[in-house]
Amino acid sequence: MKLSKILKNIEHSGKYNDIDISNITYDSRKVKKNSLFIAISGENDDGHDYILEAINSGASAIIANGRAPITDIVPIIQVSNPRKAMSRIASNFYNNPSKNLNIIGVTGTNGKTTTTQIIDHIIKFSRKTSSSLGTLGFNTPSGIISTGFTTPESIELHQILKTISDGGIEYVPMEISSHAIELYRVKDIIVDIAIFTNLGYDHLDFHKSKENYFHSKLKLFTGLNKNSTALLNYDDVKTKEIIKKINCKILTFGFNENANLNIAKYDLKLNRTLISFEFGDISFSIKTNLIGKFNISNISAAILCCIKIGIPINTIKESFKYFDNVPGRLETYKTSNNNTVIIDYAHTPDAFQNIYENMQILKQKNQKIISIYGCGGNRDKSKRSMIGKISDKYSDYIYITNDNPRNECENEIIKDICNSINIEKYEIIKDRKNAILKALSTMKNSIILILGKGVEKYQIIKNKKIPHSDIEIVTNYINENRN
Numbered sequence: 001m002k003l004s005k006i007l008k009n010i011e012h013s014g015k016y017n018d019i020d021i022s023n024i025t026y027d028s029r030k031v032k033k034n035s036l037f038i039a040i041s042g043e044n045d046d047g048h049d050y051i052l053e054a055i056n057s058g059a060s061a062i063i064a065n066g067r068a069p070i071t072d073i074v075p076i077i078q079v080s081n082p083r084k085a086m087s088r089i090a091s092n093f094y095n096n097p098s099k100n101l102n103i104i105g106v107t108g109t110n111g112k113t114t115t116t117q118i119i120d121h122i123i124k125f126s127r128k129t130s131s132s133l134g135t136l137g138f139n140t141p142s143g144i145i146s147t148g149f150t151t152p153e154s155i156e157l158h159q160i161l162k163t164i165s166d167g168g169i170e171y172v173p174m175e176i177s178s179h180a181i182e183l184y185r186v187k188d189i190i191v192d193i194a195i196f197t198n199l200g201y202d203h204l205d206f207h208k209s210k211e212n213y214f215h216s217k218l219k220l221f222t223g224l225n226k227n228s229t230a231l232l233n234y235d236d237v238k239t240k241e242i243i244k245k246i247n248c249k250i251l252t253f254g255f256n257e258n259a260n261l262n263i264a265k266y267d268l269k270l271n272r273t274l275i276s277f278e279f280g281d282i283s284f285s286i287k288t289n290l291i292g293k294f295n296i297s298n299i300s301a302a303i304l305c306c307i308k309i310g311i312p313i314n315t316i317k318e319s320f321k322y323f324d325n326v327p328g329r330l331e332t333y334k335t336s337n338n339n340t341v342i343i344d345y346a347h348t349p350d351a352f353q354n355i356y357e358n359m360q361i362l363k364q365k366n367q368k369i370i371s372i373y374g375c376g377g378n379r380d381k382s383k384r385s386m387i388g389k390i391s392d393k394y395s396d397y398i399y400i401t402n403d404n405p406r407n408e409c410e411n412e413i414i415k416d417i418c419n420s421i422n423i424e425k426y427e428i429i430k431d432r433k434n435a436i437l438k439a440l441s442t443m444k445n446s447i448i449l450i451l452g453k454g455v456e457k458y459q460i461i462k463n464k465k466i467p468h469s470d471i472e473i474v475t476n477y478i479n480e481n482r483n
Contacts, residue, residue, distance in 0.1 A: 016075035033058035091188035097161040108197025118302035125319035134175030151180030200350030234259035328454025345454030356394035368396035377408030388420035398426035
């Protein structure tokens with residue numbers, strides 16, 4: 001593609017010949033002949049420090065923000081914000097693939113993955129084509145491919161959407177994180193339906209305040225055009241604020257009777273949930289394997305979305321008979337010593353609170369709640385004491401362990417958690433596998449909650465990914481201890 005076409009509608013300065021570009025990248029290691037290298041600032045590195053390396057590797061042009069070496073080897077094109085420009089560059093290079101797709105963007109502190117997966121399932125069940133994208137990865141006909149991000153960087157995102165569009169897919173339910181919004185990853189994506197699940201407490205290491213965090217989410221909705229639709233959680237206190245600031249169609253879901261899709265009643269059990277809904281003059285019920293009151297909100301968001309895109313309610317109801325669970329989200333296992341093991345990705349105070357409150361409802365009278373979790377290193381430290389306090393309130397016993405300590409001292413992370421826990425009811429076992437196996441082998445008639453990692457298959461220690469899977473440890477234990 002000609003460089004002038006790639007730079008269309010981007011304010012820039014600098015002279016250049018209209019050369020052919022065959023590759024765009026922000027990673028100097030991926031530069032090859034005829035590449036356009038975009039120098040962006042990352043969490044640990046700044047692409048401007050790698051411009052000469054990119055040129056030596058064959059880059060034909062550079063996008064920078066003014067901090068670039070003086071050279072006449074290749075043109076240096078200056079923009080005010082390379083990351084923002086990268087989004088439009090990616091859209092131009094891949095010919096704006098989102099215009100050919102029905103993009104369903106799901107944002108919120110909790111529930112993004114579950115909501116996205118349910119929508120994807122219902123659409124496919126209705127014999128339409130769909131490919132989900134999010135924390136679990138990119139859903140392809142041959143399986144899920146991990147991207148490493150909830151929402152990939154704009155270049156990878158547009159490349160994925162181009163692949164999906166070329167494959168004839170109609171719908172893309174995708175998770176949109178606050179980081180992705182703030183870092184312009186989805187700025188040039190045309191979102192047809194945007195879903196707000198909730199706003200809780202997360203990512204304050206990045207956003208600095210809960211209000212900044214909310215305003216990042218809000219940008220997704222203020223960016224919708226008048227033909228788009230916002231589906232909002234009526235029960236969340238921030239929904240009214242969103243409604244005041246947007247100019248598009250609006251539908252709501254929730255337990256409040258004024259919601260467009262109203263949750264009229266429900267019955268929770270540890271192995272299933274029954275839910276009755278009202279939508280205008282229509283009343284209907286579903287039975288699902290998903291458990292927990294908070295999952296009812298996720299289910300409601302997904303159902304309302306599928307009603308909006310024209311899927312009959314009877315088809316939606318029928319689809320839940322064939323939806324087992326979301327990988328790593330409240331995955332439930334039974335062990336031989338009468339334990340119920342639940343593995344979940346919960347890593348925020350809100351997610352912990354939701355799970356524990358639901359366990360109080362779902363557990364039998366004589367069952368104990370056993371918790372196994374840690375907190376991530378180099379992330380929001382203020383969450384640790386909050387999570388410790390919540391687990392202390394609801395747990396009968398707690399195993400504090402590691403969960404991606406990264407480059408932070410594991411002892412300091414554990415200390416931050418333990419400051420809010422009763423000294424008589426917890427034990428520190430840093431090796432996560434050993435913590436899980438001890439709980440499985442010593443506890444009886446308990447609900448064992450293994451929280452924080454879900455489907456992750458590694459521990460991040462220093463800069464290395466060490467193989468580790470909560471799910472694999474539990475399933476292997478069950479298989480080895482069958483009666």
